[in-house]
Amino acid sequence: MITMTGLIIGLIVLGLAVVVALMVRAYRSDLHSGQGAAAPGGHPPAHGAITAKTEHQHAPAPAPGGVALPPGIDTPAMEQMAKAVFEKAVNDAAGEFKQDVHGSSQRLSDLIVRLTTNVVEEELKVYRTELASARDAALESLKQMQTAIEDKQKELEQGVGTEMAHRKDYLLERLDTRLGAAVAAYIVESLGQGVDLGAQRAYLLESLERHKADLKKDLTDEL
Amino acid sequence: MSFKLPTSIHSQDQLQFCAEELHAHAAVLRSKAATHHAAANPQGHPPDELSLDSQILIELLVADKRADAAAIEALATELEAMLAHGARVTITLAALASRALRTELVEWMRMNLKANLLVDFHVNPDIAGGIVIRTTNRVYDFSFRHQLLADTKRFTKALDHV
Numbered sequence: 001m002i003t004m005t006g007l008i009i010g011l012i013v014l015g016l017a018v019v020v021a022l023m024v025r026a027y028r029s030d031l032h033s034g035q036g037a038a039a040p041g042g043h044p045p046a047h048g049a050i051t052a053k054t055e056h057q058h059a060p061a062p063a064p065g066g067v068a069l070p071p072g073i074d075t076p077a078m079e080q081m082a083k084a085v086f087e088k089a090v091n092d093a094a095g096e097f098k099q100d101v102h103g104s105s106q107r108l109s110d111l112i113v114r115l116t117t118n119v120v121e122e123e124l125k126v127y128r129t130e131l132a133s134a135r136d137a138a139l140e141s142l143k144q145m146q147t148a149i150e151d152k153q154k155e156l157e158q159g160v161g162t163e164m165a166h167r168k169d170y171l172l173e174r175l176d177t178r179l180g181a182a183v184a185a186y187i188v189e190s191l192g193q194g195v196d197l198g199a200q201r202a203y204l205l206e207s208l209e210r211h212k213a214d215l216k217k218d219l220t221d222e223l
Numbered sequence: 224m225s226f227k228l229p230t231s232i233h234s235q236d237q238l239q240f241c242a243e244e245l246h247a248h249a250a251v252l253r254s255k256a257a258t259h260h261a262a263a264n265p266q267g268h269p270p271d272e273l274s275l276d277s278q279i280l281i282e283l284l285v286a287d288k289r290a291d292a293a294a295i296e297a298l299a300t301e302l303e304a305m306l307a308h309g310a311r312v313t314i315t316l317a318a319l320a321s322r323a324l325r326t327e328l329v330e331w332m333r334m335n336l337k338a339n340l341l342v343d344f345h346v347n348p349d350i351a352g353g354i355v356i357r358t359t360n361r362v363y364d365f366s367f368r369h370q371l372l373a374d375t376k377r378f379t380k381a382l383d384h385v
Contacts, residue, residue: 057291119347132252166258167275176376176378176379177372179379180371180372180374180377180378181372182369183350183371184368184371184372186367187350187351187367187368187371188348188349188350196318197316197317197318197320197321197324197352198324200317200319200352200354201324201327202363203352203353204324204328204353205327205328205331206352207333207353207354207365208328208332208335208354208356211363211365212335212336213355214363215312215336215358215363216335216336216337216356218361219310219312219336219337219358219359220337221360
């Protein structure tokens, strides 16, 4: 707002300065044209125009339709003063304008920084939110993966345990079988031909008695 | 004619041999009868040239038939019928059984299982001991080896108690 006011003031001052410059210019033009009319054979000045040359030796001629300066006014001094005023006004306006521009630029810069900061903060906020979501998703996925791995590990451990148990049973059974066979072979080898069937008589008859029914049935069915 | 086989005659080989021998003896008797030599053995004792088993079989006949060729021929024929149709078992032992043990086993079988049962004895030291009985349909293994191998865990259990 201040920037706009400064700008308007600057423009007004500038406009005034332009008007003053135009007036000075018009005055100079009138002055030169008055000197030309005073030459021999020239046209007389316009009716009602005040000219310094005609009425006063050093007074400038009034511009057509303009206001004739009163006598005794020092035109160069006025020009000098107008120029100084104009330059001062222009310089003041330029300085103020410069300050306003500087302030506006500063505020604009601050605004841009603030806007940028807001945008960046918003983006950062979104980024943080998305990052948090991604992190949660990753953690969830990791947790699921860990659970799956633990389940698989348990399954494998159970499988390995079962397989080990089966293997152990198999090896034990095989060991028993081999041991039994080894013992049987050892006994057979040890006894050799020295088997005392007389000592086995009771066992032989007992075995026959124990399976008498089966043997009898088998021999009966045979025929 | 039906008779009870003596326990000393229990195998197929013995029965086969006796049947053939008795056929031959009957033929000899017929030949002698044709040449009037039948009275050479008036007491009816079987001739000494026959095997002990054949002599025992002939002694199963009544005394006046022991020199009768037809009776001996019939006896031989009945032995062949036993060979063809009689029940039989094979007994395997770890060693050669004594005559007394063989007789006892055959007596037990003919008394408890079937009369005139033919029993063949085999020897297999690998069974370590006990008896293996094979009929036409089945094998009854009561050998020590089978007992040992039937329950191999018994050995490891026994080791646990050592």
